[in-house]
Amino acid sequence: MDKDIMRTVCEQDMCCGCMACVETCHKDAINIVDSLRAFNAVKNDNCVECGLCERVCPQNNTPTANDSIAWNQGWARDEKTRIGASSGGYVSAISKAFVKSGGCVCSCVFENSEFGFKFAKTIEELKGFAGSKYVKSNPKGVYGKLKQMLREGEQVLFVGLPCQVAGVKNFVGSKLQDGLYTVDLICHGTPSPLVLDKFFNEHGVSLGDIKAISFRYKVHFAVYKDNQSMVPEGNVDSYTIAFHHGYSYTNNCYECRYAKKERVSDVTLGDAWGSSLSELSSGKGVSLALCQTEKGGELMRMADILTYDIDLDIAIGHNAQLNAPSLKPANWEQFFGDMAKGKTLDRLVKKYMFKAYIRQVVKYICIKLHIVKLGGIVYQINYQKHK
Incomplete structure (x- = not known):
């Protein structure tokens, strides 16, 4: 669908993907369009403009928020x-x-x-x-x-x-x-889950093959057996680096x-x-x-x-x-533009987060030489495949 003629439930590219509008619609008139960089809840020809979707949308109507007691x-x-x-x-x-x-x-x-x-x-x-x-x-x-x-x-x-x-x-x-x-x-x-799917596919793994997945773990207290990862233990993979540097979020998050x-x-x-x-x-x-x-x-x-x-x-x-939302990186558009062109997350991290990439290279060497000991919470995707 042409981006310019989208009839969206909330402001274009601001959908948070909560799916409340989809479920409240009795006419099956809303499709969620995921473009990697943004979600949009788009009305189709079944829409009768009843307004239920707009009213339930948390981007249109914010429930009462309270200070902590x-x-x-x-x-x-x-x-x-x-x-x-x-x-x-x-x-x-x-x-x-x-x-x-x-x-x-x-x-x-x-x-x-x-x-x-x-x-x-x-x-x-x-x-x-x-x-x-x-x-x-x-x-x-x-x-x-x-x-x-x-x-x-x-x-x-x-x-x-x-x-x-x-x-x-x-x-x-x-x-x-x-x-x-x-x-x-x-x-x-x-x-978007499409970003995670892309990352796994780039490493020859399908989400359909995975039984369990964790995004961080306590290195001395593993609760899963037979864990696998895309990088050595103690290192951070490119999906996680992009996440922690705020590059991979959908547009509304900023x-x-x-x-x-x-x-x-x-x-x-x-x-x-x-x-x-x-x-x-x-x-x-x-x-x-x-x-x-x-x-x-x-x-x-x-x-x-x-x-x-x-x-x-x-x-x-x-x-x-x-206090405030995450800051959108200045080259966020270029990051997703390169992703759309087929560049891998590993290459994107090296290009846009070079210091973080180098830190992982140095950390890998230090771990191999036993200069750094593993401990505490490790930020790294671990997964188990179906047997």
Whole structure:
């Protein structure tokens, strides 16, 4: 479709990909167009201009955001929960407590070659939720079911990115909020899943062959056996480098309306970077929690976690997205232009992030010569193939 004649649900190239508009449309009149650099929710000829999609869109309608009333740092008391998590394990501990209380958790999981969302009512079903996902996930298919569960009096905890939490709250509506609990994850930005697919294909791997995937891990506490990676242990792959340098996000992320101190969720969770507890944590990670509502306080109290005070200014100072969106690199357009021409992510990182590329070369040499020891959290894609 010609970009100039797109009839989009929200401002062109600003779609966050939450899929709430797709699910609220009863006419199958919305298609999500993914161009690597941007998502667009595009209306097709079935559209009757009822306006439901615009109203549910979190880019058009921002739910009420609140200041934090409490902020903590710490980790899960249970060692297995903590080791299996990408940070201090707060997300997993809260989810386990919620399930044990009789509630249902809805969160992201990698399954059938996609990062989608599922519901979990048992501890066993929660296992696929652990770990950070440095890619856009797709909640399509869960909105209606979640709303129906709330209508039937169930309590549901939704764990997702801030824009996804906003989409859920808009879809559910104000009358069903009592049974809905929400956790948003501090987000730098997210790439299209097509970027991840491209990266794997460049290394001769298909997402269809992969059983499990992690984007960072604790080097001395691996929870998966038979892990594979595109780079040696301790080095950072080009997908992860591009992510951390803010090159690979979709266009909307650089103007994110949810990257601020006021949050739309009950609890905001992330990494407690710069924490005074880093040495005490033994390299297992420290979680950060910002609590906005009494519901959020309830979630924190029910979880089996250790909590310590943290200075909010320090927390925000080490999590820039609690203040503002990620900055778009000056040559972001050229980066995606070269990607569209078929250049590999390895070549793009070498061209646009040369210092980071050289650091990995030096790090590889230092690891081989045993000058640098591996430890702590490693940022590297690891995966397991189906047997």
